[in-house]
Every structure is written in C-alpha cells, then in structure tokens.
Amino acid sequence: MISTATDVINLGVGAPDIDTPAIAAQAAMDAIVAGHTKYAGSRGILPLRERIAERFAVDKGFTVSPDDVLVSAGAKLTLFCILSALAEPGGNVVFATPHYGGYPHIIRRAGLEGRPVQTFAADQYTLNPARIEAALDKNTVAVIINTPANPTGAMYDADLLQAIVDTITTRSRAVIVSDEIYSAFAYDGDAPSLGAIAPPDRVIVTDGVSKAYGMSGWRIGYAAGPRSVIEAAGAVNSQLTNCASSISQHAATAALTLSPVDTADVPRHRRLRDEAYAQASALPGVRAVRPRGGIYQSIQLSQAQIGTLRSAGFTVAGELLRRGGVKLPQDSTFGTPGLLRVTFSVPIPTLHEGMSRLARVLDEIS
Structure with a gap:
C-alpha cells in the first residue's frame, strides 16, 4: 500500500x-474584557503562582511558596530557563534514553553537555542508580528524571526514586530536575513526585497545563524549587520572552482549580x-x-x-x-x-x- x-x-x-476546560476558556475571555493584556512579570502573575503552589501540595506532596515558582511559555521553555540558571562552563546534564526529543537540544542551547544513559525494555525503561552513578562527575549540574516518561511510559515507584535520590545527593552536587508533565496520566497507581522525596534544596519540579488540561497551545509551563535557582531562571525568562501570555496565565489559573486527574x-x-x-x-x-x-x-x-x-x-x-x-x-x-x-x-x-x-x-x- x-x-x-x-x-x-x-x-x-x-x-x-x-479539550481545554470551559472554565479556562471563559477566564481567558474575561481577562481580555478586563484589560489583563499587558506585561505580567517575568516569573508569572501571583494568583497563578499561588494556584500552582496549592496544586503541587495537593497533587505531589511538594510544599513550596509562590515565591519559589516560575511560570514560562510552556514546560519546554521553563526547562531551558532552569538549565540556563544552573549552567556553568564544562557542565553536563544526565538523562535517560530513550528520551523526550527536546532534551538534547535544550541542554545544548543552555551551554551544557548532554549525557544520555541507556535504559532497557527489561527494566521497563527506568534508570537504575548504578547507571546514574557511572554517568556522574564533578561537572554534573543536573540529572533529569522524566516520570511518567516520554516516549516509553516508564513510571518510577517511590522506592526506586528514593534510591536514585540517595545516589545523586551523595555522589554529586547535581540538582535533580523532575519532569512531571505527564504525572496525571498514571495507570498503575499514582505517579510519585520527586518533590516529596528529594531534599528541597536539591530538587526542581517542572509541569504545565499542556497535557493534563488539554492546553498545549496556551503555552503555560512552570517549575518550583530552590528560590535562588528560580530567581535566576526568571531572569533568563525575562530576557527571552519577558513573560508568558497574560491571557493564558489567567486561563491556567482557572484551569488549576480542577484536579488534573479529572481533566486528564x-x-x-x-x-x-x-x-x-x-x-x-x-x-x-x-x-x-x-x-x-x-x-x-x-x-x-x-x-x-x-x-x-x-x-x-x-x-x-x-x-x-x-x-x-x-x-x-x-x-x-x-x-x-x-x-x-x-x-x-x-x-x-x-x-x-x-x-x-x-x-x-x-x-x-x-
């Protein structure tokens, strides 16, 4: 054929x-009528950051302040801002492969070296601590853990995540960047969040409304973690886009009143x-x-x-x-x-x- x-x-x-939740679409229209169409600050409007902090606490068991949250134009840009804030000469980032196709490009454009670590079908495509340890060195600034994973659907259980955290925190100075954009789509029990497992000063959790809320075109992603990193990432975001769309931020604020598991x-x-x-x-x-x-x-x-x-x-x-x-x-x-x-x-x-x-x-x- x-x-x-x-x-x-x-x-x-x-x-x-x-579909985008109706409550989010209505909030966007209301924002336009109300004139919320100006610059909105490089780290996101406060109501949205407050709502993100609430969702992280309820959905992930990750307690953060709104001041520890960055909003950007999509999870991909958010990750770039985070890695740019962590970047230093000669730095590298460890991540699993098969991997989300954007990771190597985002890492390289942040001025860092990507270090893919092979995973295998026999292990359900999850990283194990020994393979992570072998990839770490004094120049490793971040380890990306994507759970549930794109493209394999791999999902890490809490015990494995704890073992990975122990390895990274004792064998390196790297920050753990947990990409949880698919966390609502968990079919064999809930997807544990690294935000609830790793030390608060060593973990950054990224997420967004693109997947669970059907809002990929609205371009709202976000991250929470150590305030010094979030502030530095906000400075990067400011120079790239100034801010995420003010209208989209109001739509996301409304969407996040809903449970991601329900909307997904x-x-x-x-x-x-x-x-x-x-x-x-x-x-x-x-x-x-x-x-x-x-x-x-x-x-x-x-x-x-x-x-x-x-x-x-x-x-x-x-x-x-x-x-x-x-x-x-x-x-x-x-x-x-x-x-x-x-x-x-x-x-x-x-x-x-x-x-x-x-x-x-x-x-x-x-």
Whole structure:
C-alpha cells in the first residue's frame, strides 16, 4: 500500500486528545474584557503562582511558596530557563534514553553537555542508580528524571526514586530536575513526585497545563524549587520572552482549580493504553513494553526490520508513512534507532486503523 496525502493516520501528535476546560476558556475571555493584556512579570502573575503552589501540595506532596515558582511559555521553555540558571562552563546534564526529543537540544542551547544513559525494555525503561552513578562527575549540574516518561511510559515507584535520590545527593552536587508533565496520566497507581522525596534544596519540579488540561497551545509551563535557582531562571525568562501570555496565565489559573486527574480522563486513557499495548504486542518481530503512564506506546523494531525499512532510502518513519499511511515521529528523535512512539490518546477507530496499518507493513517485510 502506498499512502496518499488524504489517507494518513496521524499517531505522532505529542499532545492528548483533551479539550481545554470551559472554565479556562471563559477566564481567558474575561481577562481580555478586563484589560489583563499587558506585561505580567517575568516569573508569572501571583494568583497563578499561588494556584500552582496549592496544586503541587495537593497533587505531589511538594510544599513550596509562590515565591519559589516560575511560570514560562510552556514546560519546554521553563526547562531551558532552569538549565540556563544552573549552567556553568564544562557542565553536563544526565538523562535517560530513550528520551523526550527536546532534551538534547535544550541542554545544548543552555551551554551544557548532554549525557544520555541507556535504559532497557527489561527494566521497563527506568534508570537504575548504578547507571546514574557511572554517568556522574564533578561537572554534573543536573540529572533529569522524566516520570511518567516520554516516549516509553516508564513510571518510577517511590522506592526506586528514593534510591536514585540517595545516589545523586551523595555522589554529586547535581540538582535533580523532575519532569512531571505527564504525572496525571498514571495507570498503575499514582505517579510519585520527586518533590516529596528529594531534599528541597536539591530538587526542581517542572509541569504545565499542556497535557493534563488539554492546553498545549496556551503555552503555560512552570517549575518550583530552590528560590535562588528560580530567581535566576526568571531572569533568563525575562530576557527571552519577558513573560508568558497574560491571557493564558489567567486561563491556567482557572484551569488549576480542577484536579488534573479529572481533566486528564484517566479511566478513558487507561482503556486506550490497554488497547494500544495489546495491539503493539501482537505486531510481528517487535518488542513492546506496557506503559505505566503517559500517552504513548513505544514499539522497538528489530534490527532486521530497521534495515529493511531503511533500504528503500527513506527514514524508518518515512517508509512507514509511504507504505502504510501512518505518521509517526522519526525514531532518531528519541535517541534509540527503531523506537516508534505511538500516541494512543486518539479516538479508538483512529488507533485501531493506525495499528492495523503498522501490522500490515511489518507483515509485508517479515
């Protein structure tokens, strides 16, 4: 099958199939009418920072002051501001791979060296303390822990997080940066927050409204942690964007009155997770690990499948699009050749059709 432009199933979107809460949309309109359309300060409006601190306490067990919170134009920019505040000559950042595709670029643009540490399907794609310790040195300024993880759905339990914290805090001076943007999408128990486990002076938690609240286009991300780092990150944010959109900040303030678990519709996403895993596990020749959280199913192709798909002169994703009409991110995005990331937060018919097309292509090349 050779696809056409009008016959493409997109399973590559990096956002959930969730609408912006009505209360947030109304707050945005109210803000416009009220004239809240001016600069809003480089660290975010106080009502939003207060609401973030409240949510962190309730949802994560992480107690912070509003003065310990930074708001920026999306979680990606927030992470960049944090890493820029931590950066120093020769500094490096440790993170797991497969990884969110933005990490290497954000780290490099902050003037730091990225140190990816390989994780494996046999370990449910989680980092272990020994591998982290081997990557640490005197120049490590940060270790990024993404739980639940993009693209693998790996979710760390509290005991493993405690062991990781102990390793980092005793073997380095690094700050732990916990990327918890998918924390509401937890299917096998709650996702523990490093904010409730790590020493307060050694942890920064990042999150945002893009995923759990269906507000990716509103561009509001945030972080909380040691005030000195937050203040320095706010100075970086000021020079880059001045501030996040004032209108979006009012919308986010309203959205955060709602529980992220409720807005994320976890029961529906659990059913989608189960369906995606069942279909991925049935694909010929691949390795699929059941995601414990997030909105993605990872699929690891075999070396033979990678070679066959690339033999036509296309990338793996390009050949899957050409042969099957299924749009996925490039496998190189995640630092692991042949790793496919399927977004299961889509309507069931879309998921079924996309996975059926993948199955046909893999059957053809087996």
